Amino acid sequence: MSSNDQAKRAAAEAAYEFLIEDDYIGIGTGSTVNHFIDVMAERKPSIRACVSSSEATSAKLKKAGFEIEELNYTGNLPVYFDGADEINTHFEMIKGGGGALTREKIIASVSRRFVCMVDESKRVDILGNFPLPVEVIEMGRSAVARQLVKLGGSPELRPNVRSDNGNPILDVYNLDLSNAIAMEDKINAIPGVVTVGLFARRPADVLIVGSDHGVQTLTRKP
Numbered sequence: 001m002s003s004n005d006q007a008k009r010a011a012a013e014a015a016y017e018f019l020i021e022d023d024y025i026g027i028g029t030g031s032t033v034n035h036f037i038d039v040m041a042e043r044k045p046s047i048r049a050c051v052s053s054s055e056a057t058s059a060k061l062k063k064a065g066f067e068i069e070e071l072n073y074t075g076n077l078p079v080y081f082d083g084a085d086e087i088n089t090h091f092e093m094i095k096g097g098g099g100a101l102t103r104e105k106i107i108a109s110v111s112r113r114f115v116c117m118v119d120e121s122k123r124v125d126i127l128g129n130f131p132l133p134v135e136v137i138e139m140g141r142s143a144v145a146r147q148l149v150k151l152g153g154s155p156e157l158r159p160n161v162r163s164d165n166g167n168p169i170l171d172v173y174n175l176d177l178s179n180a181i182a183m184e185d186k187i188n189a190i191p192g193v194v195t196v197g198l199f200a201r202r203p204a205d206v207l208i209v210g211s212d213h214g215v216q217t218l219t220r221k222p
């Protein structure tokens with residue numbers, strides 16, 4: 001296992017402490033989440049079912065013996081576990097590197113606690129080094145891209161990729177995300193945008209950072 005993977009695994013193990021048994025739990029997408037599912041598979045918690053943010057996560061959870069439930073049948077969730085592509089000191093995030101941003105944002109929006117697990121390379125002062133994913137409706141792809149250019153961005157179509165919802169994803173470089181809430185609102189207002197991978201209006205509540213030196217668990221200050 002690479003040291004980066006070890007850091008993700010360590011963060012996933014620490015995150016497990018936040019799991020609430022005998023209820024539904026939300027599970028995101030990505031390599032860090034995959035470590036979290038491995039930890040769950042080893043420790044076998046008693047949970048009602050998982051609400052999953054992607055087909056890939058659902059497949060891994062099912063293989064590990066966990067039930068999947070659709071969000072439409074669960075109501076609000078006590079806790080959601082996911083990774084991030086970048087996270088700042090306010091626990092605002094860029095997400096969607098794995099293309100699951102829309103389902104991730106929906107699940108995060110109905111979860112009482114968002115536990116974000118990262119390796120330390122994901123921590124930043126200002127978001128934006130990682131290109132911002134924007135899921136769009138196919139027919140509005142170019143129109144949205146032109147609006148993103150007006151906002152100062154350089155959008156690139158993610159090649160040969162469709163989200164689990166069947167939509168294309170634009171990766172936007174060079175945006176000024178120093179005011180992440182304002183930019184999230186502006187991008188959300190563009191017709192044709194399905195979801196922007198900025199999680200500023202709904203930041204994480206708990207941040208667990210794995211590194212060579214150990215694991216740090218941080219709680220967002222209100």
Ligand SMILES: O=C(CO)[C@H](O)[C@H](O)COP(=O)(O)O
Nearest residue numbers: 030031032083096097098100
């Ligand atoms: O937002 C995501 C998927 O859409 C992931 O949380 C993000 O890409 C981080 O992935 P990884 O844990 O593999 O570094």
